[in-house]
Amino acid sequence: MRMVDIIQKKKSGLALTDEEIRFFVSGVVDGSIPDYQTSALLMAMCFVGMQAEEILSLTLSMVGSGETMNLSEIPGVKVDKHSTGGVGDKTTLVLAPLVAACGVPVAKMSGRGLGHTGGTIDKLESIPGFSTALTMSQFIHAVKTCGLAIAGQTGTLVPADKKLYALRDVTATISSIPLIAASIMSKKIASGADAIVLDVKVGSGSFMDTLDQASELARTMVRIGRDAGRKTVAVLTDMDQPLGYAIGNSLEVEEAIQVLRGSGPDDVRDLCLALGTEMLQLAGMGSTEACLEKLQDAIQSGAAIEKLKALVLSQGGDPSYIDHPEHLPKAKLCFPYHALFSGQIQRITSDHLGIASMLLGAGRRTKEEAIDPSAGILLIKKPGDNVSEGEVIAYLHSNNDKSLAEVTKLMDEAIVINTKKWTAQPLVLAVIA
16 A cells, blocks of 8 residues: 555545555554655645545544543543633633532543643643643542543544644644544544533634534534444534633633632633533433533532532642632733723624733743743623723733733734624524534
């Protein structure tokens, strides 16, 4: 079998066989296929597309490229959740302890942020002492004893994805729905959960700008999950504006704590309840109404916030920060951002604020860059709120002012204020099961 023939076949619009796809993935991992041929096939896949059988074969071949997590010794239905990435998206920080407090084990492998989307691992590591570098045995032990664990993805899980993603990033083949779906689902399947809830973001702060694109991605991933023997549901959610008020690592941890204590932003709470309901239903915990009630009870009783403390303690962190989030890392500088006009806020563009937060130090342009856990943006106003010219509508947190002019310009472009009547966008746009 020759790689050049596989490239020619896909370039001609023909479907690849399981054997050809396994040959390709194996060659990527062991280095026998050079980067230029890998890139050529990725580009052909991007232009021509892939059939459902090819996408499943690619996903399972990627799963088989490394170790897989065996969670069978953990009792119950293990549930995982994945978000396609958004600005201010701290749902995992709320959902994992909330669902675990309802008796459903949560085994969560998460990633770091890159570009304008934040990473769960970075947010959790803003809690002093918290470790996400768990071995497989430590991960399983944590889920068995605590009911949940959130760890960084190890290099032994789906090594093919790491190599393919690195090439996709520099060859303009990121925005291929089959390749995105295979990348996400290979890691979810390898992580060993029995059931998966996918939060597929739609809008300016996400990979998918339109509802049609997001729906196609969601259907593709749900089909992969089903065919791989995993209960899978996708929830399409709005990301045209940031989720909640906080953007940045320790700022988002503090906001997540507020939600688990029964306060916090309505949109964060409502989305977590919607996603949590799907997670509990996949675990067989009852009807939609019964699952929603369990989640609300876990917040009201304090069980959810106690489960977050247990998670922090289990992974080496100091749980006192959950009781006193004001002690989390704080930036030395805090710059007020003022409204340019009087009127009603019509729009806050998510990707602009994500980039602004990154420039303040809360994100990274490359995987090697360090982040500042205290940096970020705290909104005071959201779309639908009335403001007066000169009124403070956000605070910019940073430990230096070198990017302040650029950040301010991004804020000016992101926030639209006029006298029109604002129309609310639904937070949950669709559920695909």
